[in-house]
Amino acid sequence: MSHIPLSEQLTAMAFVDELRHEQKQVQEHLDLPRRRADIAERIRVYYQSHDITFDDDLIEQGVRQFFAHRLKFEAPTLSDFNAWLVNTLINRGWGTQSAEPWFSGRRIFLLAVVLGLSLAFAPLVKFASYQVKVPEINREAYRLSQLGSDVNRELEVQRKKLETLQQSNAELQDANVSRLLKRVQQALPAEIELSDIGTSEPINRDNVDAIEQRVIALRNAQDAFWHALPQVKEDLRFAGGIIWMRQGIKETQQDPNRAAAIAQSADLYQRLALLEQQLARIDNDTGYQDAFFAYRDLNNDLLDTSVLTLQTRRHNELKSRLDSRTIPSDLRDELEGISHEIDADLKKGDSGAAEAKINHLVQKMKAAGYMLWIGRTDAHQRVTSNFDMILNG
Structure with a gap:
């Protein structure tokens, strides 16, 4: 006999035992007389062991009735609702396939019941939502009321600044200032109402929807104001700075000594033109800062309006740049020779000759490739390209 694994043998035996057990159960159910006799006998033994009086005929009759109804389906008794639900599910077809017309009395009744329940529960749902909504609107109205005074106080401050600058610009008629102030005027609201919501009338479920719209409008107005405020402040600062510098320039031009110094110095004249x-x-902080430093430096240079002083300062700046570039020695000798002549003229107090030679030196240096810029060159002062310019005599 060939070797057979034990695992295969056990698996096969399991299938055989299962089939044998099923066959035994089938035989027991098929041998109905013997099955009835076994059950009747067990009932007798049970009654005898418990000293219960019994009748053999009654036991036989009961066993027969049990087997007669054992495999018979008996539908349970249904309540009216369950019976209606079963019939509805059975007859849920459409059109000609439906056992019950769609617009039958039963279906119309069902729709009426559903609609009635919806109408009955709608007020309850609405009431529950108002129980949440009313406190929320109350809290938001109180918050906006607390912020309202701050908003209007800040709005009043900015409007007063705007009016003051508009009056100042009425004399100067500066186009850029007018543009900035117009932008401020468009950004500022005429007025933001002080919130009396929740105090003038209590908030309840009858008026909460109308008050909610007022709360939303007020909140949007306050949010829009706070959002626009930083730009409003910047524009007012720019406009005020321009007016202040314009007034300073006007005073400078009206001063005979300073006006003469500007007229006699190409450097100062060109820097003033660039400042204008x-x-x-000016439309942002960078442009504003550049203009401010240009104005400050120009104003500082005009503190001493002596023509010789201005020419000396200008000449010293040119000399400081001579060594900033490598040039042929003969050209350097020529430029240094002109510079020595300027020193001599300044020492003699001949401003006319010094001015002519300074302009000549500028032209020579530019031809040699020097980039000549007006502005402070020491490390303690800011020099920006926006208000630097090439010297052109």
Whole structure:
């Protein structure tokens, strides 16, 4: 006999035992007389062991009735609702396939019941939502009321600044200032109402929807104001700075000594012209700072309006740049020779000759490739390209 694994043998035996057990159960159910006799006998033994009086005929009759109804389906008794639900599910077809027309009395009744329940529960749902909504609107109205005074106080401050600058600009008529102030005027609301919501009338479920719209409108107005405020402050600062610098320039031009110094110095004249252009273009903080430093440096240079002083300062700046570039020795000798002549003229007090030679030196240096810029060159002062310009005599 060939070797057979034990695992295969056990698996096969399991299948055989299962089939044998099923066959035994089938035989027991098929041998109905013997099955009835066994059950009747067990009932007798049970009654005898418990000293219960019994009748053999009654036991036989009961066993027969049990087997007669054992495999018979008996539908349970249904309540009215369950019976209606079963019939509805059975007859849920459409059109000609439906056992019950769609617009039958039963279906119309069902729809009426559903609609009635919806109408009955709708007020309850609405009432529950109002129980949450009313406190929320109350809290938001109180918060906006607390912020309202701050908003209007800040709004009043900015409007007063705007009016003051508008009056100042009425004399100057500066186009850039007018543009900035117009932008401020458009950004500022005429007025933001002080919230009396919740105090003038109690909030309840009858008026909460209408008050909610007022709360939303007020909140949007306050949010829009706080959002626009930083730019409003910047524009007012720019406009005020331009007016202040314009007034300073006007005073400088009206001063005979300073006006003469500007007229006699190409350097000062060109820097003033550049400052005018910067003031007309201010629209952000960088442009404002550049214009401010240009104005400050120009104003500092005009503290001493002596022509010789201005020429000396300008010449010293040119000399400081001579060593900033490598040039042929003969050209350097020529430039240094002109510089020595300027020193001599300044020492003699001949401002006319010094001015002519300074302009000549500028042209020579530019031809040699020097980039000549007006502005402070020491490390303690800011020099920016926006208000530096090439010297052109």
